[in-house]
Amino acid sequence: MELKIGFLSLFMLAISWMGSDARQLAASDMTSIPIEYKYLGEEIKIHVAVEKNNQVCTLCEEYVGEALSFLRDNKTQMDIVATLHKACSKLQSLEEQCAMLVDTYASAFFSEIATIQPEEFCQKVNLCRMKYVSLHRSNKTCELCHQVMIEVITKLKDPDTQFEIIEILLKQCNKVENYAQECKRLVFQYGPLILASGEKFFETNDVCSVIHACGSAKTEASASAEFAETTLADA
Incomplete structure (x- = not known):
């Protein structure tokens, strides 16, 4: 979890730096994200309307998307695991326990990465603001x-x-x-x-x-x- 936050935080710092002026100058528009679920056999479709700052929000989604694509790549994942194992080798008496933790939680970490959506992430860090929820059915x-x-x-x-x-x-x-x-x-x-x-x-x-x-x-x-x-x- 800390590693995931660390990777995404680096990208978010870059976004914040590039978008600091755009936050005040760019015009806003709206985008709609569909969410579907069932209740008592009834299919309900919710459209979540999100207000976007043309530059800040778009940059956030773009860079977070790139970060997630990078972290979901098999070669990247293998490199991360190899780097962590190398770090474990420096812990001497704790090396075996450290390597075991890496092997146990690495797959869980990458599975968690697979569930993250750029739109949701950018909303949570307030670079894309939620405006309202409307149900269309x-x-x-x-x-x-x-x-x-x-x-x-x-x-x-x-x-x-x-x-x-x-x-x-x-x-x-x-x-x-x-x-x-x-x-x-x-x-x-x-x-x-x-x-x-x-x-x-x-x-x-x-x-x-x-x-x-x-x-x-x-x-x-x-x-x-x-x-x-x-x-x-x-x-």
Whole structure:
């Protein structure tokens, strides 16, 4: 992970230097990145609209793309592993353990590199800014979103679901080792409060309108009213 960050950081430093003036002078445009997923058998396609600075954002994506292509090349990967093994040979008594770590984690490192997308990386370092999310599919998108929210609220009100969530949190506390008991105390003390706050948040905020799952303002207002009525009826 540190090696990956190191390689990409070098490229990002170059981008920042070349694009420092362009950040203020270049005009912005928009690009759309499609993301698809399924929920209850329904295929949903989300278009994430990203505001681009013509020079800074484009340079970022271009150079990160080149960096990733370089790191994904088989010869490059072999050279990196060879360099790390050479470094291990200087550790004397720890050489064998070092080489074992290199062999174990090198493949995982390169697999992680394969999952990185230039667009996502540049968004995370704020060189391409996320503006909004809009869902483009059938008219059922808004209805489906509100159905999901009703299910979420219903689940949060279910004592069995609340118990399952608390139980999962307690199991996670066991991974904290020396702080396990303190972690469990916090879960018992604040868990129910957090669940109640989450339930209240979803009841008082039309999340579907916020993420633009509904179309026009008129449609959103109608769906929001229907959502509120259904929620109150189920309460």
